[in-house]
Amino acid sequence: MQRIPCPERDDWRATAESMGFCFHTIGGERYWDERAYYAFTLNEIERRFETPTAEIEAMCLELVGRAVSDEKYLRRLKIPEAFWPLISESWRRRDASLYGRLDLSYDGWSPAKLLEYNADTPTSLFEAAVFQWTWLEQAMERAIIPKRADQFNSLHERLIEAWKKIGGGKHLHLTGMTDNVEDGGTLAYLQDTATQAGLKTTLIDIKDVGLAGDGRFVDLEDRPIELAFKLYPWEWMSQDTFGAKLTAAPTRWVEPPWKAILSNKGILPLLWEMFPKHPNLLPAYFEDDPKATSLGSSFVRKPLYSREGANVTLVSAGTTLMEQQGPYGAEGYIRQALAPLPSNSDQYAVIGSWLVDHMPCGLSIREDENPITGNTSRFLPHAIV
Amino acid sequence: MADKPEKEFGKRKPVSVPASPRPAPPPAKRSGHVALLLMGTVAVGSTAYVLMPNRTCEPSPNAASMPYQQGSTECTSRGSSSGSHSSGSGGGSSRSSYYSSDSSSSSHSSSGTSDSAAHSAQRGGFGSFGHAVGFSGG
Numbered sequence: 001m002q003r004i005p006c007p008e009r010d011d012w013r014a015t016a017e018s019m020g021f022c023f024h025t026i027g028g029e030r031y032w033d034e035r036a037y038y039a040f041t042l043n044e045i046e047r048r049f050e051t052p053t054a055e056i057e058a059m060c061l062e063l064v065g066r067a068v069s070d071e072k073y074l075r076r077l078k079i080p081e082a083f084w085p086l087i088s089e090s091w092r093r094r095d096a097s098l099y100g101r102l103d104l105s106y107d108g109w110s111p112a113k114l115l116e117y118n119a120d121t122p123t124s125l126f127e128a129a130v131f132q133w134t135w136l137e138q139a140m141e142r143a144i145i146p147k148r149a150d151q152f153n154s155l156h157e158r159l160i161e162a163w164k165k166i167g168g169g170k171h172l173h174l175t176g177m178t179d180n181v182e183d184g185g186t187l188a189y190l191q192d193t194a195t196q197a198g199l200k201t202t203l204i205d206i207k208d209v210g211l212a213g214d215g216r217f218v219d220l221e222d223r224p225i226e227l228a229f230k231l232y233p234w235e236w237m238s239q240d241t242f243g244a245k246l247t248a249a250p251t252r253w254v255e256p257p258w259k260a261i262l263s264n265k266g267i268l269p270l271l272w273e274m275f276p277k278h279p280n281l282l283p284a285y286f287e288d289d290p291k292a293t294s295l296g297s298s299f300v301r302k303p304l305y306s307r308e309g310a311n312v313t314l315v316s317a318g319t320t321l322m323e324q325q326g327p328y329g330a331e332g333y334i335r336q337a338l339a340p341l342p343s344n345s346d347q348y349a350v351i352g353s354w355l356v357d358h359m360p361c362g363l364s365i366r367e368d369e370n371p372i373t374g375n376t377s378r379f380l381p382h383a384i385v
Numbered sequence: 386m387a388d389k390p391e392k393e394f395g396k397r398k399p400v401s402v403p404a405s406p407r408p409a410p411p412p413a414k415r416s417g418h419v420a421l422l423l424m425g426t427v428a429v430g431s432t433a434y435v436l437m438p439n440r441t442c443e444p445s446p447n448a449a450s451m452p453y454q455q456g457s458t459e460c461t462s463r464g465s466s467s468g469s470h471s472s473g474s475g476g477g478s479s480r481s482s483y484y485s486s487d488s489s490s491s492s493h494s495s496s497g498t499s500d501s502a503a504h505s506a507q508r509g510g511f512g513s514f515g516h517a518v519g520f521s522g523g
Contacts, residue, residue: 019421019424020421020424126424129419130419130421133419134419154417156419157417157418157419175511177512177515177516188423188424189424191423191440191442192421192422192423192424195422195423195442195443195444195458196422198444199444200441200442200443200444201441201442201443202439202440202441202442203439203440203441204439205439205512206511206512206515207508207509207511207512207513207516208439208508209508209510209511209512210506210507210508211506211507211508211510212505212506213505213506218506219439220439222505222506232511232512232515233515236514236515236518237511239514240510240511240512240513240514241509241510241511241513242510242511245510327517327518
């Protein structure tokens, strides 16, 4: 893995906007950043990311299978009991997963380590699937990168294929917080791919989802919502007013309720317990587990529920090096061994390894001056050279 | 209760990653063709597309034979007083009518749910937690 500075395309902003990529700059700061790219060999992509991602996904599915059969797991994850039937039924029905993203730490020579699984509501999808690909094509044309470069990226066509499997002739509603530009962009892109898969689609804000008298969720025209993609976390769905109605309603959700298990940071200690010393896992324990002291005085403290690095604390030799503020932590914390992110040119990089329909199929890289990457971390493209 | 899951579902399997067909084209890791059907047709220099909730899109009958071509999709947007209609390029004019409708609504009750005047369904039962945080993705 090499971070290679390179010239920007002088028209990339216009290109982004012409494609509907409206959040390339957030709060006046670059989000999309092509002043450098990350270069990998094909062997590195396959050995360090593609194969381990498939392995981690398989371990995660095994964990879900155990959790829905043994309430001890669900208690440890602090998943509310009222939500258990919804989760276990969705697993037993084999409700389909569309996509997810593993966040990995990779130092360039040792096995990549799982930092967390964005299993429920991953964003940065459009830029990974489409705009990163456009960069590759144009950067090759303009001799910014080698002519024969490649990219680990078949996200777009795999999303279309996955929708064909999931859709089954149903009308798809896509819902989330459409007034958030990044969430709205992700929903718009997924609507695009679903439409290309032949599905009839409707985009609806999460607050406009209705509850009919017969217990069904409906859209603004009171049409029953049979199949819904939701870019809104399960732990929030379950706590909102309609949360109590989820179990009885016939709506099938993407991501399915069983993904609530995998988006919980508590899977990190559970995976370590099930697969100790796995090369792609870091030692991790629930904070109230006496074994947590085995991590010593250097660790990362993460809330069970957290997004974009919020409420994550980085402790080294007993000293808090970095702490991200946020609204999470009420359900408890886990501790994970400290695996400092590799720093290139004083930038810390996290690898996002994407899965569609459980298949590893793409890579994205977020970079920050801060060793805890978050909502404002920049997106850099990658190439196989 | 639902049927028991198939034995294989959720079980670890040997990792099977297709071998790279290199040097035969096309290379294994790259996309063959990335095209957008809806996005990018209305959003030049703006955020129009992503702010069009209630937009319904339906592939036209011949879309299957040309799945990646713009114009093979019919989209309608439901506004507060008048819907807009377009083909392929979408209807960017619905934003203001949608949000003016939303902002003028007084139907949200203190309990977080409401009865729409036009419909029998309760609304507003999802979203309150998320709007307190501001974003939902990760």
